[in-house]
Amino acid sequence: xxxxxxxxxxxxxVTTAASLASQVSGSVNSAAKLANxxxxxxxxxxxxxxxxxxxxxxxxxxxxxxxxxxxLKAIGWRGRRIIVQVMGESVATxxxxxxxxxxxAFAGAAVxxxxxxxxxxxxxxxxGEHFQSAGPGGAQSxxxxxxxxxxxxxxxxxxxxxxxxxxxxxxxxxxxxxxxASWLIGRLRPVQALSxxx
Amino acid sequence: MYKLxxxxxxxxxxxRNVPAVGGLNLVIGDGEWLxxxxxxxxxxSTLLNLLGGLDPPTEGTVELDxxxxxxxxxxxxxxxxxQSIGFIFQIFNLVPTLSAAENVEAALIPLGTGHADRQRxxxxxxx
Numbered sequence: 001x002x003x004x005x006x007x008x009x010x011x012x013x014v015t016t017a018a019s020l021a022s023q024v025s026g027s028v029n030s031a032a033k034l035a036n037x038x039x040x041x042x043x044x045x046x047x048x049x050x051x052x053x054x055x056x057x058x059x060x061x062x063x064x065x066x067x068x069x070x071x072l073k074a075i076g077w078r079g080r081r082i083i084v085q086v087m088g089e090s091v092a093t094x095x096x097x098x099x100x101x102x103x104x105a106f107a108g109a110a111v112x113x114x115x116x117x118x119x120x121x122x123x124x125x126x127x128g129e130h131f132q133s134a135g136p137g138g139a140q141s142x143x144x145x146x147x148x149x150x151x152x153x154x155x156x157x158x159x160x161x162x163x164x165x166x167x168x169x170x171x172x173x174x175x176x177x178x179x180x181a182s183w184l185i186g187r188l189r190p191v192q193a194l195s196x197x198x
Numbered sequence: 199m200y201k202l203x204x205x206x207x208x209x210x211x212x213x214r215n216v217p218a219v220g221g222l223n224l225v226i227g228d229g230e231w232l233x234x235x236x237x238x239x240x241x242x243s244t245l246l247n248l249l250g251g252l253d254p255p256t257e258g259t260v261e262l263d264x265x266x267x268x269x270x271x272x273x274x275x276x277x278x279x280x281q282s283i284g285f286i287f288q289i290f291n292l293v294p295t296l297s298a299a300e301n302v303e304a305a306l307i308p309l310g311t312g313h314a315d316r317q318r319x320x321x322x323x324x325x
Binding site: 067 | 276277279284309
């Protein structure tokens with residue numbers, strides 16, 4: 001029919017329902033891909049920012065404890081022992097932070113599930129029946145369709161893999177932060193640390 | 199026993215080198231008590247830092263039982279401080295997150311002593 005109409009009206013564009021549907025779904029797929037890519041880049045940027053903030057806060061905490069670390073070095077603690085302690089504190093902080101973060105994620109997902117709007121889509125499906133009608137334009141074949149509404153669920157899904165990844169990233173972030181702090185401690189000279197006014 | 203030979207310690211103040219200790223020769227025997235007095239900024243703390251191995255001299259040598267403290271690298275110097283030198287700081291320098299007993303115990307941890315031995319020594323020290 002598309003070809004016939006195209007012959008009758010050569011200057012016009014003929015679009016069938018199928019081609020229109022494929023264009024729309026193609027656009028929707030492109031939009032979905034764009035949203036996914038944007039989300040991925042945003043997640044990466046947020047992760048880098050979180051690592052940077054954790055590192056800065058850990059280095060600030062070490063800066064506040066310079067006198068304490070200088071005292072420990074003066075009484076015979078090797079830098080390596082102090083670094084192990086600081087790294088241990090960082091890992092413990094990471095584990096606690098991960099636990100809190102996972103808890104918040106589950107709480108947030110529960111809230112989303114509770115308040116998310118109910119969306120629905122209307123789909124047209126052929127009934128499988130065919131009718132022949134005769135009219136001035138000649139015989140025509142008609143395939144009626146039936147429409148029905150489909151609910152589109154909106155929910156935040158938290159998978160075990162996502163939880164595991166979140167915990168690993170939290171601990172890794174604190175290890176990175178602890179590494180910067182360790183660098184500070186390694187350069188610390190007791191006499192300079194002890195001369196600082198508390 | 200401490201033996202200081204021609205010890206000088208200079209600090210940089212702007213473009214000038216300020217001598218906190220200059221050409222000091224001193225011997226402190228075992229069991230001997232030494233009191234150092236002087237006005238603020240005349241090198242008392244600097245001398246204690248030199249004796250404690252916390253700061254190397256600019257010139258001269260500081261020897262503790264024949265060991266030149268200025269020639270030691272950081273690790274053996276730290277070990278020597280743990281084993282042979284004790285500090286009582288002017289403003290205590292206690293670790294605020296530790297108890298009194300834990301602060302005393304902190305000085306014993308680098309010696310590698312066992313937990314029971316540390317506890318016994320802490321109780322003796324705090325009695």
